[in-house]
């Protein structure tokens with residue numbers, strides 16, 4: 001009989017239940033991982049409510065696409081990983097066959113599958129993943145911070161698809177959520193010196209200014225964004241903040257639309273200004289080939305994560321966060337097995 005484990009199963013849209021399920025069987029080119037930590041993000045919120053994330057999640061499914069853990073077993077064809085390795089998982093599995101994969105843009109893959117979205121993820125004690133998306137961690141990187149390698153990698157991908165990034169540029173980050181805080185640190189690592197961040201609460205902004213060594217913070221409930229910037233990172237995903245992002249762009253600026261809007265959402269912009277300022281306005285989709293850079297950012301200490309992982313949850317607390325019956329402020333990380341080191 002198969003071994004059993006505890007899992008948080010999304011049985012249908014807007015419902016999750018702790019269930020006893022079989023451990024995943026290990027396929028030839030896959031590994032089974034004992035979950036240490038699993039991060040919860042806006043994508044999980046979308047999936048829980050039946051909206052698409054990077055792909056569709058069809059219940060019953062076990063979410064959790066931001067994962068770290070320890071390898072429990074390896075398939076017969078696994079080459080580089082072994083039992084006991086501390087790892088993090090890039091959830092996105094590209095087909096390698098479609099037009100976009102074959103033209104070097106796997107993030108646009110037509111057949112994207114993802115751990116914790118289209119197949120079971122880390123909101124259970126043990127999950128499986130193909131070896132090619134599993135990354136071994138250096139000793140300097142904790143399992144707790146490693147569960148955020150996926151969101152870090154999404155920000156790193158944004159940096160990779162930008163045109164020139166160089167120290168003279170001034171940066172505006174719109175929003176002060178978890179991704180905004182990651183961007184503030186990653187921008188510095190990529191050489192940008194002058195960083196302004198917007199938010200909605202004076203106390204939080206004051207704290208963020210100090211922790212993230214920001215040049216300026218702006219509370220947009222009280223003040224206008226007066227200056228304009230060479231690179232703008234929209235990290236909220238609402239029409240009003242998307243409008244702010246374009247309006248705050250210098251001539252020649254790059255405006256990165258990172259925040260995920262609702263499907264069908266639109267915003268207004270002055271297209272003459274787009275022409276006159278020769279603006280680049282760009283979206284950023286997931287995170288191919290970014291995990292090694294993200295691991296280096298954590299290992300070097302250039303990006304610090306644990307101070308910003310505001311809430312450590314148990315598996316049975318996840319539904320309350322997603323359905324807002326017990327809402328949390330700040331990043332939520334599920335400590336599935338915090339005893340793993």
Ligand SMILES: [Zn+2]
Nearest residue numbers: 041043066151
């Ligand atoms: Zn995520």
Ligand SMILES: [Zn+2]
Nearest residue numbers: 095098101109
């Ligand atoms: Zn593809």
